[in-house]
Amino acid sequence: MFYLQRYRYCFLAGCFAAGGSFFGKMPSFLESIDLEVSKSHKVFIIIKYFPIALMIICNVLNWRYFLKALQLTEQTLTATVLTSASNYIVSFILASLIYKEPITWLSTFGTTLIVLGLWFLCDDPNKKAPTKNKDT
Numbered sequence: 812m813f814y815l816q817r818y819r820y821c822f823l824a825g826c827f828a829a830g831g832s833f834f835g836k837m838p839s840f841l842e843s844i845d846l847e848v849s850k851s852h853k854v855f856i857i858i859k860y861f862p863i864a865l866m867i868i869c870n871v872l873n874w875r876y877f878l879k880a881l882q883l884t885e886q887t888l889t890a891t892v893l894t895s896a897s898n899y900i901v902s903f904i905l906a907s908l909i910y911k912e913p914i915t916w917l918s919t920f921g922t923t924l925i926v927l928g929l930w931f932l933c934d935d936p937n938k939k940a941p942t943k944n945k946d947t
Contacts, residue, residue: 820880825897837862
């Protein structure tokens with residue numbers, strides 16, 4: 812499990828990329844639900860501009876950690892794939908939990924394939940296969 816530490820920036824970049832998408836959709840989502848609060852100027856600022864500021868912060872952090880991931884991984888393709896895959900998975904989870912988007916068998920199958928691909932990509936190449944003891 813310690814070999815995954817070299818990929819931590821990839822996963823962080825993917826999570827912040829999903830956060831940027833999540834907060835980018837938030838103003839339209841908040842407008843679609845009927846809030847019981849009067850439409851004052853302060854509420855308008857909170858509904859419109861606060862999620863956009865969070866989206867910008869998440870996107871800046873996404874690029875920061877993605878660049879760190881590119882520096883630490885041996886191949887740029889590995890960093891790109893891990894960041895994208897973690898972005899897709901976190902976006903899928905957030906969309907289904909917060910925005911109540913439907914979970915279909917196709918989206919579940921696709922997420923399963925992404926997780927399997929991540930598992931194969933992040934598998935430790937130095938892990939030794941268990942050897943059988945000849946004494947027993």
